[in-house]
Amino acid sequence: SSEVTQDPTVSVALGQTVRITCQGDSLRSYYANWYQQKPGQAPVLVIYGKNNRPSGIPDRFSGSSSGNTASLTITGAQAEDEADYYCNSRDSSGNPWVFGGGTKLTVL
Amino acid sequence: EVQLLESGGGLVQPGGSLRLSCVAFGFTFTNYAMTWVRQAPGKGLEWVSTLSGSGATIYYAESVKGRFTISRDNSKNTLYLQMNSLRAEDTAVYYCAHFGSDSFDIWGQGTMVTVS
Numbered sequence: 396s397s398e399v400t401q402d403p404t405v406s407v408a409l410g411q412t413v414r415i416t417c418q419g420d421s422l423r424s425y426y427a428n429w430y431q432q433k434p435g436q437a438p439v440l441v442i443y444g445k446n447n448r449p450s451g452i453p454d455r456f457s458g459s460s461s462g463n464t465a466s467l468t469i470t471g472a473q474a475e476d477e478a479d480y481y482c483n484s485r486d487s488s489g490n491p492w493v494f495g496g497g498t499k500l501t502v503l
Numbered sequence: 504e505v506q507l508l509e510s511g512g513g514l515v516q517p518g519g520s521l522r523l524s525c526v527a528f529g530f531t532f533t534n535y536a537m538t539w540v541r542q543a544p545g546k547g548l549e550w551v552s553t554l555s556g557s558g559a560t561i562y563y564a565e566s567v568k569g570r571f572t573i574s575r576d577n578s579k580n581t582l583y584l585q586m587n588s589l590r591a592e593d594t595a596v597y598y599c600a601h602f603g604s605d606s607f608d609i610w611g612q613g614t615m616v617t618v619s
Contacts (some may be wrong), residue, residue: 428546428606437598437613438540438548443606481548483607490550491562494540497547 399427399482401495407472408503415467415498417482425485427465429458434477441473441480442467469500477502505529505609507599512614517617519589525582525599525611533557536602537572539584541595542613549595552584553602567593589618607612 399419407413417427426445430438440449442458455470465484469476482495506526511523539551552573553562561573572585582599594617600607 426605430607432548437610438607439610440606440608443604443608447604449608483548483550485605490564491553492538492550494548494550 399484399493399495401480401482401498402449403496404499404501406501406503407469410471412468412470412488413472413500415469415480415500417465417467417484417495418463419484419493419495421484421486421488421493422460422463422465424487426460427458427482427484429456429467430483431476431483432481433477438481472500472502473503476500505601507609507611508602509597509599509611509614511614512597512616514617514619515551515589517590517618520585520587521589521616523584523586523597523599523614523616524567525584527561527582527601530601532578536560537559537575538602538607539582540598540600540607540610541615541616542598543592543595546595554582559561568598586616589616 429442431441432438441452441456446458457468459466479497481497486493506528531586536552536555554573569586574583596613598613599611601609
């Protein structure tokens with residue numbers, strides 16, 4: 396079955412820019428959505444579709460895509476952005492939807 | 504305010520059954536597909552099942568097909584997940600999520616299921 400993969404850990408200095416990536420064949424056909432999850436909390440959607448932010452999500456979060464890779468960029472990372480980030484997309488084979496394994500973001 | 508509230512989790516023996524519920528508030532429930540997503544302790548998110556607003560279209564992950572049944576009662580704004588033949592690997596927090604804009608845009612707080 397198809398899958399999407401993420402780097403397990405990424406770190407960024409406070410106030411700097413960080414890119415979290417997600418790779419998979421399904422991303423050639425479908426946009427990725429991105430979710431932020433802090434310890435003990437439910438996931439929160441931060442980016443959906445081509446590059447859309449739900450109400451209440453700061454504009455330092457943005458999304459992009461190229462080929463089989465989708466990216467979540469945080470411009471000017473804040474301490475409160477430290478969390479796990481998951482991508483998800485529709486899948487053209489296997490299960491209809493798929494999640495990446497998650498990236499733990501550390502803000503130094 | 505849009506809100507999802509899950510319940511029904513607990514401790515169950517392998518081979519046992521459990522039914523989860525998710526009550527929705529703040530939106531026209533029948534107009535939206537709903538989804539269950541689970542997260543094993545210390546692991547990532549796993550999509551489990553999605554049901555259309557009318558109930559006519561259902562999708563299941565291969566890992567639960569034949570054992571889990573998703574359903575909804577639109578008169579009660581409630582989504583269900585009937586889980587049978589439970590296994591240790593089904594141990595997880597189960598979240599219900601509203602499906603909007605081709606994403607899981609609103610999540611409940613989750614309910615813990617332990618199979619042991």
